[in-house]
Amino acid sequence: MAQPFDPAAATAAYLAALTPAQHAKAQAYTQGGHWLLLWGALVTVAAAWLILRSGVLVRLRMRLERAGPRPWRAVAAVVVVFAVLDYVLEFPWTAYAHWWRERQYGLTSQAFGGWFGEQVLNLAISTVMLTALVGALYLLIRRAPRTWWLWGGGVTALFIGAAFILGPVYIEPLFNTYKPAPPGPVRDAVVAMARANGVPSDKIYIYNGSKQSNRYTANVSGLFGTARVAMSDTMFQQGADLAEVKGVVGHEMGHYVLNHAVRDAALFALIAMAGFFLVDRLYPWALKLTGAQGVGGIADPAGYPVLMILFAVLGLLATPLTNTVSRVAEAEADSFSLERVNEPDGMAKALVKTIAYRAATPSKLEEVIFYDHPSVGSRVRKAMDWKAAHPKTVAPPLGELPRSG
């Protein structure tokens, strides 16, 4: 007589794939990461305050204005000078939080030189994009001083959209090599899944993610014609089998089919809009609090560090909100994978391998505030509940999976 399938016991068995010491280490890494958010915001505030108080941006703005009013140039100069000074001031912290600590936990094998080179490249790219975005925001502040925050939300949505579209084509290849999945059972399965779910099947890549991180991961990025699913080579180095790949890729396809990129861009733009409104109201008070001399109203680019201070604080306070937007989409992508691909065990096996950087069993409160994915414990349990409710007697051929609307 076969025992009836027990989802709770099956979940516990999956979590027991890690030793108690490994779970404790994952918890130390994850909970330490929560504190890094607070310390990181404080470091950003301190760096911006130092730059503001140095008066360097006021002098820069005055010098540029002497040659006539060229607000675009003053904004561009302020953003670039601030980005470089801020990067230098924050560097010890960045190196600790994003490289040294990852090494300590065995989550990266990247040498310091390689990491630093990518940091510089990243700084250059983000400064160009930021200059355009901040330039547009200051233009709105000058033209529509009362309603700029409203239009600013729309501009932010456009920028997020542009980053989604251009990222996979122009930016990601600068950091990693993307290769189409090689012929074989993995690609055959993934292509069949893509066909069954209306995803362009020529856009399934494997990238050398192990260069930067040992995290077992996959992602979907891009929008419309540039969208693609990419699996890190770490998945295969950590022995992903076909069921795992199907479970994981089914999840990523869920993000694509359910249009999460568009929805998230819209929601993040709304959150940005609320942030701009608060920044508009809080600016005079915050400027006074910093004690900076020679800085004008919110339209003065020399006050840019005040905006950065407010964004750092508001961004920190918005963490539970932004994480929840993400977590809801992640739960939907899991459901999609279970419904369309029906590989609950493959998914559970894959999830267990992510515990190293995302502790499995946080409290509900910790999950709501800090987790941008549901916890592995609850995700594995959901897969096992699905398995209990959908005993897999004969798997339907992939091409004939039911399509829900």
Ligand SMILES: [Zn+2]
């Ligand atoms: Zn996801």
